Amino acid sequence: MEAEGSGLQERNVNTNLDGLETIEQKIIALAQARPNKGISDKDLAIEIPDLRPDQRAQIINKLLKQECFELYNNKQTGVLSYRLRDPTKIVKGADNEEKVVYKIIEEAGNKGIWTRDIRFKSNLMHTQLKKILKSLETKKFIKVVKSVAASKKKVYMLYNLEPDESITGGAWYQDQDFETEFVDVLNQQCYRFLEQKKEKTKNCNIGPVAARNMTFASSKDVWKFISDLGISKVKLSVTNIEMILNTLVYDGKVERILAGDGSNLYRAIEPLVISPGLIRTPCGLCPVRKHCFDDGPVTPIKCQYIREWLD
Amino acid sequence: MKDFQSKLCMLLLEEYFGNIVQCIGNSLLHSRKTLDVIRLHTNLPLIKVKEGLCVLIKYGFVTYQQDEKGSVHYVLHCEKIIMLLRYPRYMLFAKTYCRDEGEIMLEEVLKHGYITASEVIIKTYKRLEETPSKCAEQLSVANLKNTFELLVKNQFLMHSISFNTMKENIEKPEYNLPHLNMTAISNILQGQNADPGDNKLYWKVNFDRFTQDFRDKIMVSAMTQRFDINAGELMRQLINLMYLRTAPWTATSNPIPYTEIKEEVKKLTFLELEQYLDQYLRLIEEDSSQFIKRVGDSGGGQYSVNMKNAFKQLVWATIESIVAERFGSKAARIFRLVRIEKNVNLDQIQQLAMIPAKEAKCLTYILAQENFIQMQEIKKAGTLAAPTKGPFHFYIDLTKIVQMEIEHCCQALYNIIKRRDHELSNNKRMIEKQLRVQILSSNMKEHGATEQQLADIAEMMTPSETQQLEKAQNAIKKLNVTELQIDETLFLLTIYLPYH
Ligand code: SF4
Numbered sequence: 001m002e003a004e005g006s007g008l009q010e011r012n013v014n015t016n017l018d019g020l021e022t023i024e025q026k027i028i029a030l031a032q033a034r035p036n037k038g039i040s041d042k043d044l045a046i047e048i049p050d051l052r053p054d055q056r057a058q059i060i061n062k063l064l065k066q067e068c069f070e071l072y073n074n075k076q077t078g079v080l081s082y083r084l085r086d087p088t089k090i091v092k093g094a095d096n097e098e099k100v101v102y103k104i105i106e107e108a109g110n111k112g113i114w115t116r117d118i119r120f121k122s123n124l125m126h127t128q129l130k131k132i133l134k135s136l137e138t139k140k141f142i143k144v145v146k147s148v149a150a151s152k153k154k155v156y157m158l159y160n161l162e163p164d165e166s167i168t169g170g171a172w173y174q175d176q177d178f179e180t181e182f183v184d185v186l187n188q189q190c191y192r193f194l195e196q197k198k199e200k201t202k203n204c205n206i207g208p209v210a211a212r213n214m215t216f217a218s219s220k221d222v223w224k225f226i227s228d229l230g231i232s233k234v235k236l237s238v239t240n241i242e243m244i245l246n247t248l249v250y251d252g253k254v255e256r257i258l259a260g261d262g263s264n265l266y267r268a269i270e271p272l273v274i275s276p277g278l279i280r281t282p283c284g285l286c287p288v289r290k291h292c293f294d295d296g297p298v299t300p301i302k303c304q305y306i307r308e309w310l311d
Numbered sequence: 312m313k314d315f316q317s318k319l320c321m322l323l324l325e326e327y328f329g330n331i332v333q334c335i336g337n338s339l340l341h342s343r344k345t346l347d348v349i350r351l352h353t354n355l356p357l358i359k360v361k362e363g364l365c366v367l368i369k370y371g372f373v374t375y376q377q378d379e380k381g382s383v384h385y386v387l388h389c390e391k392i393i394m395l396l397r398y399p400r401y402m403l404f405a406k407t408y409c410r411d412e413g414e415i416m417l418e419e420v421l422k423h424g425y426i427t428a429s430e431v432i433i434k435t436y437k438r439l440e441e442t443p444s445k446c447a448e449q450l451s452v453a454n455l456k457n458t459f460e461l462l463v464k465n466q467f468l469m470h471s472i473s474f475n476t477m478k479e480n481i482e483k484p485e486y487n488l489p490h491l492n493m494t495a496i497s498n499i500l501q502g503q504n505a506d507p508g509d510n511k512l513y514w515k516v517n518f519d520r521f522t523q524d525f526r527d528k529i530m531v532s533a534m535t536q537r538f539d540i541n542a543g544e545l546m547r548q549l550i551n552l553m554y555l556r557t558a559p560w561t562a563t564s565n566p567i568p569y570t571e572i573k574e575e576v577k578k579l580t581f582l583e584l585e586q587y588l589d590q591y592l593r594l595i596e597e598d599s600s601q602f603i604k605r606v607g608d609s610g611g612g613q614y615s616v617n618m619k620n621a622f623k624q625l626v627w628a629t630i631e632s633i634v635a636e637r638f639g640s641k642a643a644r645i646f647r648l649v650r651i652e653k654n655v656n657l658d659q660i661q662q663l664a665m666i667p668a669k670e671a672k673c674l675t676y677i678l679a680q681e682n683f684i685q686m687q688e689i690k691k692a693g694t695l696a697a698p699t700k701g702p703f704h705f706y707i708d709l710t711k712i713v714q715m716e717i718e719h720c721c722q723a724l725y726n727i728i729k730r731r732d733h734e735l736s737n738n739k740r741m742i743e744k745q746l747r748v749q750i751l752s753s754n755m756k757e758h759g760a761t762e763q764q765l766a767d768i769a770e771m772m773t774p775s776e777t778q779q780l781e782k783a784q785n786a787i788k789k790l791n792v793t794e795l796q797i798d799e800t801l802f803l804l805t806i807y808l809p810y811h
Contacts, residue, residue: 178667187665208538209590247665250648251640252631255599272533272600273628276803277796278716279636283723284797292726300726301733310786 023051024059028160031069031084038072038083097124101132105142105156110164112145112155148173171234185231186244191253193217193225194268215267218259219245222266282309313389315721320392322725326732327395328366331355335363339373339387349385368474369424371515375474390805394518396724396798401521408465412458415439417467417516425471425515428459428489429496429507436500452496460488463514471515484517523559526806530602530621533628538594541584545591548575549603553616562619562810563604569611600624619810623709626807629800630712634683641666642674646707649684654704656689675705682715683707710811713804720801724794731790738783745780748772 063069069082104121136142140159147153148169201211223241245266248254255269278284282305292298325333338352350360367373372391375383406414419434432455439450462468463486470485489512495505527550535543553564596605602621607613635643644664661671678684687704752768
């Protein structure tokens with residue numbers, strides 16, 4: 001349990017660190033909504049009231065330094081405003097190729113696009129494209145995101161975009177790593193919930209069918225239990241929990257049925273067969289069985305596994 | 312594919328009947344043969360071949376068929392040889408129904424293959440005379456005759472009529488009891504010559520009856536395991552009712568009316584089952600295991616026992632446990648996933664099983680390599696055989712796995728028996744010595760030996776010898792138990808095949 005606990009704590013810390021970045025994203029989104037007018041300090045104070053001025057300055061300065069924002073004087077209001085730089089217009093020394101590549105990446109949206117596909121679409125040479133991508137990346141117009149679907153596959157998207165779930169893997173991934181421990185803990189807890197539900201029906205003398213019906217839980221019930229437990233700092237959806245519950249179905253521990261209203265119901269079940277005789281013997285589990293013959297390198301008479309098991 | 316099954320059969324033949332019989336069995340392993348061919352093949356003198364064949368035929372391991380030209384071919388039945396492993400269980404089963412006397416009688420029939428009723432009674436009488444403690448009732452020919460009739464009434468024994476393969480399959484089992492001349496039997500027991508009155512009417516063990524009973528027990532305990540003892544008992548009653556209207560090996564029983572089930576349950580002392588009978592029926596019927604099916608609504612409902620499906624589910628559960636135990640719970644998750652989702656590719660497996668990509672891939676390939684799941688390349692329609700490997704689909708071929716695991720059981724049994732023989736022969740001297748010491752000591756006791764003398768005799772076994780002997784005996788006991796356990800799995804898997 002210790003290892004699991006620390007894993008969860010880490011998630012917690014990471015989410016807190018994300019705070020400022022989330023605000024940054026929010027500011028970018030605001031600027032995107034007003035591509036021409038831009039946003040002023042005053043607008044920001046209204047839209048994000050809890051943001052302290054020093055924090056605001058910090059973020060804006062960062063964005064300006066990254067050449068993501070530009071400062072401009074709004075002629076109508078006479079207020080100094082920030083707006084998103086349009087790289088296709090502004091980038092100094094931006095040649096046509098860079099613009100083309102930028103456009104292709106922009107079109108790919110938050111699902112990103114693979115180098116190979118950019119090459120096909122832009123008809124650029126490999127080395128040339130590499131250079132352009134590098135340049136756009138250093139200027140922070142685009143970024144590289146590792147996809148969870150394939151560890152070697154990198155996709156490009158605009159710098160300020162939040163990658164799609166299909167790229168990040170959603171709740172189950174942290175920095176492209178699948179969080180086995182987290183999933184395993186949830187799998188155990190969901191099962192514990194269903195098992196306890198079943199335990200409660202024992203000795204309550206209401207007849208077997210009523211008892212069985214009491215052991216069913218909807219995915220929402222389970223979701224609530226897990227949320228209340230507070231083991232996950234990431235917000236999980238009911239669909240997320242259903243994914244976990246399905247792993248329990250695949251584990252053979254839980255059965256799923258379709259309720260009248262179209263929702264899924266789950267309950268813990270007992271197996272039909274417990275530990276067949278074969279696997280209670282050394283030869284049932286033996287890793288070298290294929291090489292075990294009367295005159296082979298391993299023989300039943302010399303066998304170490306049987307000797308240890310007999311002792 | 313059937314290497315170890317054959318090896319196991321040959322080992323059993325050698326253990327029980329010796330070299331020559333094994334040799335003849337071996338020559339019949341792969342094809343039927345005529346007497347002459349067997350002789351040529353085995354290089355044994357004709358008389359030995361004949362004797363050996365006689366033994367094999369007597370126990371039902373070999374039957375014969377005549378072809379159009381009139382020559383007689385001998386056929387070996389491996390599945391019957393494997394039943395040798397179950398003889399102890401058969402005897403125990405007879406004991407629970409027909410007491411110790413029944414057990415001994417069944418043992419006599421098993422030992423002889425086929426035998427007349429009077430002979431069984433005489434042999435059993437003689438054995439019980441030697442060990443009167445085993446006899447539950449007063450030892451008398453009349454009591455033994457009753458026990459014999461009880462065995463027949465339970466259909467544990469039946470007439471042995473023919474060893475011809477062709478005829479055997481069409482014959483109906485016969486259970487008509489002979490008229491025994493009791494005085495004649497008593498006279499024979501006293502060493503006189505007499506005619507017991509059942510000359511040439513032979514009996515043999517009705518193996519099918521035992522096989523059915525073991526099959527039924529598996530189903531009852533599965534329901535007990537899944538729900539509770541009430542559900543298990545209900546299953547037992549349903550199976551009993553099935554026998555009344557359906558041939559024992561039919562895949563699904565004829566409809567059993569609710570009223571009849573209720574009648575049967577009333578006769579039991581399962582109060583809770585009686586009170587909630589409707590609900591228990593619903594419980595079993597609605598369960599995903601589908602052991603029974605509701606097939607009609609008239610008269611409170613009609614139910615059918617689905618043997619075929621029950622064994623499919625039982626075999627799935629067995630194989631799933633084997634996978635879990637051999638390759639871990641994550642591998643078992645993948646295995647069940649492929650079972651439930653039918654055709655899946657690697658990406659789907661990884662997403663649904665929620666196992667990291669690398670691990671999922673690795674486990675899937677292990678399962679494929681060990682033949683628990685099958686891989687199939689998806690060919691896109693219209694494209695010619697592409698040089699690159701396309702994406703793969705995974706699916707399960709259950710029958711193939713069952714055959715593979717039957718082989719696995721046979722290999723495990725073979726190894727365990729080999730090992731036990733080894734332990735026995737390794738400690739033979741010690742075991743014999745202990746026996747001698749025991750006999751000596753009990754003889755001396757009868758002749759009024761002193762404590763001191765007895766202690767001296769006991770000391771003939773040194774402490775280290777006693778210790779070693781104890782160790783060996785424990786090992787042999789453990790190996791014996793294991794043999795029975797493996798056979799349970801083998802039995803379950805074997806039952807599946809004829810249904811599918
Ligand atoms: S005898 Fe030993 S080596 Fe051979 S299969 Fe059994 S456990 Fe494995």
